Amino acid sequence: MEKVTVNFTLNGDHESITVNPNLTLLEVIRDVFGLTGTKEGCGHGECGACTVLLNGKAVNSCLVLISQVEGKEVTTIEGLSRDGSLDPLQASFIETGAIQCGYCTPGMILSAKSLLLKNGNPSDEEIKTAISGNLCRCTGYAKIIKAIKLAARNGKTKDAGGES
Amino acid sequence: MLKAFELIRPSNLAEALAAVASGATPLAGGTDLLVRMKKGMLAPKKIVDLSGLKELSEIKEDEENIILGSLVTHGDVVDSELTNNYLPLLVQGCRTVGSPQIRNTGTLGGNIVNASPAADSVPPLVALGAKVVLSSVNGEREMKLQEFLAGPGKTLKRPDELLTSIVVKKMKPEERCLYRKLGQRKSLAISIASVAVKFGFDPETKKCSNPGVAFGAVGPVVRRAVELERLLEQKKLDQQAIKEIASKAREFCDPISDIRASAEYRREMCCSLLYEALYELTC
Ligand SMILES: Cc1cc2nc3c(=O)[nH]c(=O)nc-3n(C[C@H](O)[C@H](O)[C@H](O)COP(=O)(O)OP(=O)(O)OC[C@H]3O[C@@H](n4cnc5c(N)ncnc54)[C@H](O)[C@@H]3O)c2cc1C
Ligand code: FES
Ligand code: FES
Numbered sequence: 001m002e003k004v005t006v007n008f009t010l011n012g013d014h015e016s017i018t019v020n021p022n023l024t025l026l027e028v029i030r031d032v033f034g035l036t037g038t039k040e041g042c043g044h045g046e047c048g049a050c051t052v053l054l055n056g057k058a059v060n061s062c063l064v065l066i067s068q069v070e071g072k073e074v075t076t077i078e079g080l081s082r083d084g085s086l087d088p089l090q091a092s093f094i095e096t097g098a099i100q101c102g103y104c105t106p107g108m109i110l111s112a113k114s115l116l117l118k119n120g121n122p123s124d125e126e127i128k129t130a131i132s133g134n135l136c137r138c139t140g141y142a143k144i145i146k147a148i149k150l151a152a153r154n155g156k157t158k159d160a161g162g163e164s
Numbered sequence: 165m166l167k168a169f170e171l172i173r174p175s176n177l178a179e180a181l182a183a184v185a186s187g188a189t190p191l192a193g194g195t196d197l198l199v200r201m202k203k204g205m206l207a208p209k210k211i212v213d214l215s216g217l218k219e220l221s222e223i224k225e226d227e228e229n230i231i232l233g234s235l236v237t238h239g240d241v242v243d244s245e246l247t248n249n250y251l252p253l254l255v256q257g258c259r260t261v262g263s264p265q266i267r268n269t270g271t272l273g274g275n276i277v278n279a280s281p282a283a284d285s286v287p288p289l290v291a292l293g294a295k296v297v298l299s300s301v302n303g304e305r306e307m308k309l310q311e312f313l314a315g316p317g318k319t320l321k322r323p324d325e326l327l328t329s330i331v332v333k334k335m336k337p338e339e340r341c342l343y344r345k346l347g348q349r350k351s352l353a354i355s356i357a358s359v360a361v362k363f364g365f366d367p368e369t370k371k372c373s374n375p376g377v378a379f380g381a382v383g384p385v386v387r388r389a390v391e392l393e394r395l396l397e398q399k400k401l402d403q404q405a406i407k408e409i410a411s412k413a414r415e416f417c418d419p420i421s422d423i424r425a426s427a428e429y430r431r432e433m434c435c436s437l438l439y440e441a442l443y444e445l446t447c
Contacts, residue, residue, distance in 0.1 A: 043202060044199050058264050064194065068191075133351065163376040
């Protein structure tokens with residue numbers, strides 16, 4: 001199998017990799033880069049555990065072929081914290097207790113991030129739609145929704161304070 | 165892991181057309197193709213990755229039409245001002261596809277060529293009389309989407325062709341529309357039955373004009389219900405007429421029984437969905 005070279009940005013760093021073309025983005029993130037925060041659940045687009053951001057939008061990395069990320073920006077859960085401080089979403093999930101086993105959490109947070117990037121003040125309905133591709137078998141979702149609302153509020157105060 | 169294949173990465177449409185002419189399988193968003201490869205239903209030897217082709221990713225307009233590149237995603241349709249202004253029926257259909265993640269990668273071209281009777285962008289497009297543009301190294305041809313769909317998983321696309329764009333007449337501002345989908349749950353649900361309806365409506369006379377009606381998931385292909393459209397045009401759409409017309413929906417569907425629903429249930433649901441749609445659109 002002839003290898004392909006793919007150039008993309010991963011969590012802010014430019015990367016150029018030469019790999020077999022039959023790898024998914026999920027396999028590259030976990031096995032080539034060793035970033036194991038992104039999980040595999042179903043492998044078929046049904047559970048959202050593998051969610052990452054591609055140019056700021058949530059996608060299932062289990063259904064993205066590595067060549068499809070050419071020239072794009074990929075963000076995984078490892079790329080959300082900045083200089084050692086957690087993203088408002090990570091902080092609010094901890095504060096609210098929106099995590100039990102934690103398997104869905106990285107994907108859930110990235111789906112929420114994709115929403116907050118577009119809409120800093122989402123309604124409950126908008127939050128539910130944004131996480132409708134992410135299954136959680138533990139929490140019952142109520143605390144997750146609460147955490148996302150809290151992060152939206154905290155994100156705003158931060159912006160108003162001039163930090164980002 | 166996916167079986168080995170040769171990957172072609174075209175930098176423009178001409179190169180992509182040469183690749184399909186050489187027998188490569190097109191990859192758009194990959195949400196259908198990769199699932200089928202993972203399940204072992206397909207093992208293409210050669211794949212051409214269309215995803216970088218900017219010329220197929222645009223939504224444009226001319227005087228009369230909206231022109232959607234085949235790589236436009238369901239999410240692009242939901243977000244675009246042009247589609248929200250001129251094709252609200254399609255926006256409603258695309259909004260029901262899968263999940264945000266699936267909408268952000270799945271494309272209109274993939275949805276159409278996949279030719280599932282349950283494809284959610286298709287009933288709106290068929291009800292709106294959309295045309296598809298097919299290209300090959302030998303040139304271009306255009307046909308009605310309705311005619312393009314040949315059966316479950318089958319289209320009139322030749323192996324050396326790519327679907328390059330979808331051309332849809334702009335809806336008029338006064339036209340009303342509704343896409344109604346019945347699934348087992350709200351998201352990540354394949355349609356059990358669906359209906360797309362649009363028409364101009366005069367609330368005074370209760371007469372409708374220029375109707376379009378298409379059903380999804382209740383026959384081998386998404387089909388326009390021309391006979392129902394005629395009835396809609398002829399009648400004054402009061403409560404009685406709506407009930408009568410909706411009850412005729414069962415005659416225009418030819419559903420199968422599968423793991424999601426029985427044929428009889430689907431037939432009943434067609435009538436109910438159409439009734440709900442007509443009720444909402446005429447009150
Ligand atoms: C979890 C999940 C949920 C889903 N839910 C829904 C749903 O609710 N409603 C719905 O309608 N669909 C749903 N789908 C199906 C799928 O997401 C859509 O059909 C999507 O639009 C396919 O587009 P794609 O770009 O991903 O296609 P791909 O997988 O890239 O391609 C699909 C097929 O079309 C061919 N093809 C693609 N583009 C072209 C082109 N331009 N010219 C010629 N051939 C082409 C490919 O070779 C392939 O055979 C779901 C899928 C998953 C995995
Ligand atoms: S692992 Fe990708 S959606 Fe389940
Ligand atoms: S916390 Fe366990 S699946 Fe969500």
